[in-house]
Amino acid sequence: MKASVMAAAAAMLASGVSAARNHGHRHAHALFEKKGLENTDDVCTPGCTTIYSTITGEMTIVPPPPKTTSVAPEPTPEPTTTGPITVPTPIPQTCPTPGTYTFPATTVVVTETTTVCGATTTEVPEGTHTLGGVTTVVETATTVVCPVATTETHNGVVTSVIKTTTFVCPSAGTYTIAPITTVVPSVTTVVVPVVTTYCPGTYTAPAVVTTITETNVVVYCPFTSSEEVPAPTPVPSSTQELPPPAQSSEVPPPAQSSEVSTPPPSLGGGKLWAMTYTPFTPAGDCKSANEVMDDVAVIAQAGFTTLRVYSTDCDTLPNVGAAARKHGLRMIIGIFIGKVGCDNTHPDVANQISALKEWSQWDLVDLCVVANEALFNGFCTVSELTSLITRTKTELASVGYTGPFTTTDIVGAWTDNDMSSICEVIDVVAANSHAYFNSATQPSDAGKFVAGQLAIVEKVCGKPGYIMETGWPKSGKCNGVACAGKTEQHTAIEAIKTELGSKVVFFSFRDDPWKQPGDCNCEQHWGCGTVFGV
Secondary structure (H helix, E strand, O other), rough: OOOOOOOHHHHHHHHOOOOEOOOOOOOOOOHOOOOOHHHHHOOOOOOOOOOOOEEEEEEEEEOOOOOOOOOOOOOOOOEEEOOOOOOOOEEEEEOOOOOOEOOEEEEEEEEEOOOEEEEEEEEEEOEEEEEEOOOEEOOEEEEEEEEEEEEEEEOOEEEEEEEEEEEOOOOOOEEEOEEEEEEEEOEEEEEEEEEEEEEOEEEEEEEEEEOOOOOOOEEOOOOOOEEEEOOOOOOOOOOOOOOOOOOOOOOOOOOOOOOOOOEEEOOOOOOOEEEOOOOOOOOOOOOOOOHHHHHHHHHHOOOEEEEEEEOOOOOOOHHHHHHHHHHHEEEEEEEEOOOOOOOOOOOHHHHHHHHHHOOOOHHOOOOOOOOOOOOOOOOOHHHHHHHHHHHHHHHOOOOOOOOOOEEEEEEEEHOOOHHHHHHOOOOEEEEEHHHHHHHOOHHHHHHHHHHHHHHHHHHHOOOOEEEEOOOOOOOOOOEEEOOOHHHHHHHHHHHHHHHHHHEEEEEEOOOOOOOOOOOOOOOOOOOOOHHHHH
């Protein structure tokens, strides 16, 4: 359960920058020795090195909405456009004198994905304010190179630009790169430059007629509609692309072990997708089959469609499988890798593969997750994990499993390693993302944060992505503005559910008193069933 690393400019500004942190939760039983991992500091090593030089728009303080009092008719003034229109950024039009202005409709065709300096607005009170920029959290002294949206002034004219900035972080901590400072005399809406990406398509700004009662007012005419342009046919490559989900509910024919499987139509979807589940008592012992059945019944009652299990110990497969079947739930199965590493022949690994093969109730399974944060914890190298996934695919295919495979890790593990070999052997990408471990993220912004993390991971392999763990603790220390608490947990989880509930697995069903509290004093308190009314 960690937050992670951001790697794209648009994602930086959409969701802030993430942090990676090992807060040490554990999921299986004998494998985990009932102990959490040692905690480390937040880590973020941005990999954004793309350079842009587009200049567009004017950063202007927007006055209050124009009054509707009548004004003596004047000849229609000529609006002044502050710059050429090449992408569908809101068009700034300067109205130098009071009067009625007509702005004609404008159409812009974007033929390729284009990143420019756009704008967003925010209302601020009287005083000095620092806005925009890129916030990053780093674990150690490092140099960050990334594109940021900022402003430049030439001959009294302020323009918004995207510039590549090199920023030296002298030590571990949270840094805001290239923010903008503005001073306002009263409550004012300020336009702040942001990095904006436009996909191919036809964008239209409709005609606007407006009456202006003040001098030198800047009006922004936004583009409100777009029609996507079909993407060019991709050149075939050695990496198999995932086709869209089939509409038929029939099970596809068995796939060859060397091919990438196709995710079934049931993967994700609905307002709520999945909940993590470990069959342990508060003392850390194994629950009985009846206790598991009762737990799964209330998870189904809450509206979830799927359960994620991490391993095969504590009779997880037969007990959780039977309960899932009875209550109509799907399963995400897994192989857990601990300190023993990725050795395919180690009993802890081999026994889990054997247990899956013996169980073989594939009609319940939507996804197989091989390893949970094994790269981040140093339990596997990329090549070892690739080998383990390949072996698991071959073994399970031999007993009829044709569903998709993945591995899950923090976002930093995806962006800081060469994952090309893993991308070739998985069907979807997956990450664990917890906004609580980003000290700059409030509970209400947890959904945007996790969505930003998912977008980063999806770009690594160019495949669909899912969040295998996300949540918020209801007790523990404050981490910057990210404070633990029952109210905060409810706010954060509602935000995540609203943003992308159909693609996330919430962590966890109940609290885990058997764990060590950890440095954050939160490890035992991630149970979120009460948020969903169970």
